[in-house]
Amino acid sequence: MGFLEKVYERSPLPFQNLMTTVAGYQKNRTRYGQIYWEHRAFLREFDNWPLDRQQAYQMEELKKLLAFAVAHSDFYRELYAGIDVASIQRIEDLQRLPIVDKEALRVNLSRVQTQGEKGAVVEHTGGTTGKSLVVLQRVSDSMRRMATLDHFKARVGFEHRRMKRATFNGKHIVPPGQKSKVFWRYNAACKQMIYSSFFITEDNIPYYLNGLRRFQPDALDGFFTCMTDIAHYLHRKGEKPGFSPKAIFPTSETVSPLGRALLEEVFGCKVYDQYASSEGAPFVTDCAHQTLHMDLSSGVLEHFGENDEVLITSFSTYATPLIRYRIGDSMIFAPEGTTCPCGMQAPVVESIQGRSLDFLYTPQGARVNAGNVANLLKNMPNAVIRAQFRQVKLDEITALLEVDKSLYREEHDRLLRQEFLHKFGPQMRVNIEHLDEIPRETSGKFRMIKNDVQL
Template sequence: MGNLRENIYNKSPHFIQNLIVSLYNILAYRKRYSGKYNEFIKHYYKNKDLTLDELKKIQTTKYRDFINYAIENSEYYNKTLNQIESPESIDNIRELPIIDKETLRNNIQDVYTIPKNTGIISKTGGTTGKSLEVVYTEDDVKERFAILDTFRNNFGYKLGKKTAWFSGKNLLNSKNINKNRFWKTDYIYNVRYYSTFHIHSKYLKYYLGNLIKYKPLYMVGFPSTMYEVAKYGLANNIDFPINTIKAIFPTAETITDEIREVLENYFKTNLYNQYASSEGAPFIIECINKNLHLELQSGVFEVLDENNTPSNKGRLVATAFNTHGTPLIRYDIGDQIELKEGTCNCGNNNPLVKEVLGRISDFIYSEEMGKINLGNVSNCLKGVKGIVKFQIQQDSIQHLLILIEKDENEYTSKYENIFLQNLRERVGEIIQIKIEYIEEIPVEKSGKFRLIKNNIKNKILI
C-alpha cells in the first residue's frame, strides 16, 4: 500500500479495514487466477501421474526453452552463456557458471529480461539480510500459484474454504491492539489474517480463543507463529476441538521435527510442507505419505558438495523455469537439502528428498511485542535501498544491536529511517536500538551468515 492508502486504512474502523482487505484480495486474485492460470492448473493436474522418464523429458524441454529465452532476453546471460557450447542442453549444465546471491544482486539490472514496470515485483527481504527486487512475468506468477494450488488441492484446499492465515502482513492499528483483536477477515474469500507481529504471552489467549471460535478448515503461514499458539494451548490445558482443521500448510520457514510434532498433535491434523523461495526457486512438495518430492517440471535441482561435485547431501543450486522476468540459472540459494533413495507409492514419481536443511528459524524478543520471527525480521528491508547486509544481535531483553554493511552510493538517512520504522513496527517503541555501521559482518565458523544472533533464548519465558 502507498502512504495515502495506509493512512486511510489505519484510520478506518474495523469493519472498513476488513472490507479494504477483501477489495485488495479481489484485485490480487483477479491478476493471479486469470489468463493462463487455468491452463497451468490443467497441465499440472494432468501430469500428476507421469513416470519419472516422462517427467525428465518435460524437464529437458523446458530447460532448453528457458536457457534460450534467457540468452535472447537477458543482457547478463547473453554475455555469460553465449561463450558456452550448447548451453541449452541439460547435459552441459555443469559448464554454466553458478550464480550466488551477491552476484545476482550486483548484476540484477542486466539479469532482468523485462522492464520492472511491466512485470510483477517481489521485494524480498531475504533471510541472509540481503535485499533483492525480483521481477516476474505475469505468466511466471500464474504458473507458480498453479503449482502451489495443485499441491494444496491434494488435501482438499480450494480458494474460498475457511482459512486462518499467519503471514507477514501488518494489518493492525493501536485500536485493534487495545481491543485485543489481532486479526482481520476477508469475508468474501473466507480468510482470516492473524498478525505475526504480536506474538506475546499476554496476547496468545486471544489468538487461540479466536482461532477456536473461527473454526478454520485450513491453516497457512509462518509455522513459528502457529507453534507459539499451540504451545500456549498445551501449557494452559486448552483443548483444541477435534475434526476442525483438515491440514496445515507452512510457509517461509524451516520445519523442525519439534514444530511438526507440536502443531500436528495440538491441532489434531497433518502438516504438509512445501519449499520454494521468494526469489523463485523451483518447488519441493510433500505428499500424502509425508514424503518430500522434487517437482522436476518447475526446474532443475543440483545438490553439490563444497567442491561443486554432485552429492546426495549438500547445498542446493537451482535453475527455476518460472522466473522468466529474472532468470535463475544455477542459482545458489543458500539452503541445503538431502536426497533420498527409492520411490513413493503416492502416485507422484518425482525424486524424493529426505530433508530440507535450510536455515533454522531464529527470532528476536521484545517485552512489548513478544517473539519476532525470522520471516518478519527479514522483511525490514522492504522499501530500503543501500543495505548490503544486516545482522541483529540481542544480548539483553532491553537492547538490540544492528550491524549494517551499507552501499555508500545508495544508502541515505531516508533509507535509515524507513529501515528503523520497519523494525519498530515489529519490535515496538520501548526496546533500545543501536545501529553500528561496519565494513564487513563476519560469518559463522561454518561459513554461514546469520541474520539473527539471539544470545538470551534461555532467559525468555513466553
C-alpha cells in the same frame, strides 16, 4: 508510508477489512486466470506421468528458458559468452554454465531482467540473508506458481478460495497504538483471515484463540513458529483448539520435527511442508504421505559444493531468470530410485535443511544444523515457550529462553548446558538468559538461530 497505508491506519476496523479484501481481489487478478486453471489441470496429469516422461518435459522447459535468457537478458548473454548454450541436451550439461550468486544477482538486477516493471508482478524477497531483492515476475509465471501451490494443497484435501484458511504472517495489519485485541483482518477475496505474527504473546493468545474459534478455519498456513506458539499454549493448558483444520501448511520458516509433532497432536491433522522461495525457486512439496517430492515441472535442483547446498534453475522466472542460482538453501536428496507409497515417481527429497544461516558453529567451526539446535531443548518440551540461540563469537553462544514459569525448573538450565556440552564441546561458553518475551524480526518472523559469525 504510502497514502493507502495512512488511510488504512486511520480507518475503523470494518473499513480495514474492506481494504484488505480489495487488496486481495487486486492480487487475485495476477494469480487466477485461464493460465492458472490450465496449469492446475496439467499438474493433475503430470503427477501421474512416469519419471522418464517428467524428465523429458523438464529438459524441454530448460532449453526454452536458456534460449530465452540468452535472447532477452543482457546479463546472461554476457555470462554465457563463448558457451554454446544450444549444446545443453541433458541436465548434467548444466554444469558447463557458471553459477550465479546473490551478490551477482543484486548488483546486475536490471541487466538480468528481461522486461520492465510494466505489466509485471513485483515480488519483494525476504531480507533474512541480509540481501533483500525486488524480483519481477510475468503474470503467466505468477499464475503457474499459484496453480502449483494450490495443486499441492488440493492433493491433500484443501481447495484454496473454496475453503477457509487462517494465515499467520508479518503483514502490518494492526496499526500501532490500536487498543482493541483484534489482531486479525479478513481478506474475503481468498476466504482468508490474516493473523498478525507480532502480537502472539502469552497474554494475547487467548484472544487469538477466540478469533480462530469464531472463524473455524479449514487450514492453517504461514509462519510455523506462530502456530507452534499457539499449539504449545493449548498443550500446556490442556485446552482443545475448538476448530478442526484439515491440514497445516507452514511457510517461510524451517519446520522442526518436534514442532511438527506438536502441531499434529494439538490440531489433530497433518502438517504438509513445502519449499518455494519468493525469488521463484522450483517447488518441493509434501505428498499425501508427507514425503517431499521435487516438482520437475517447475525447475531444476542441483547439488553444489559441501553442506548439501542447492543451485536452483526455475521455469517460472522468465522476467528475472534464475539459472544455476545459489539461493543459499540446503537439501538432502533421497538416493536415486527411492519410491514413495503415494505412487508419484517424482524424485524424493529427504529433508530441507533450511536457510544456510540456520545453523550454529562449534568452536572448531563445524556446523550444527537447525534440527540439532532444536534438539537442545528436547528434555524440556513443554516448559520452553520459545528459544533463540545467538552466536556472536565462535566460542560463545547465548540462549534466550521464554519459559512457562509454572513448569520450568532450575535444573532445566543445567540440562540445557549438558546438551550444549555434548553437541558443542567444553570450549563453548554458554550464557542462558530468561526473558519475558524474545523479540521478533522486523519481518514478523521469529528466528530460532541468529548467527553473526562469518567463517
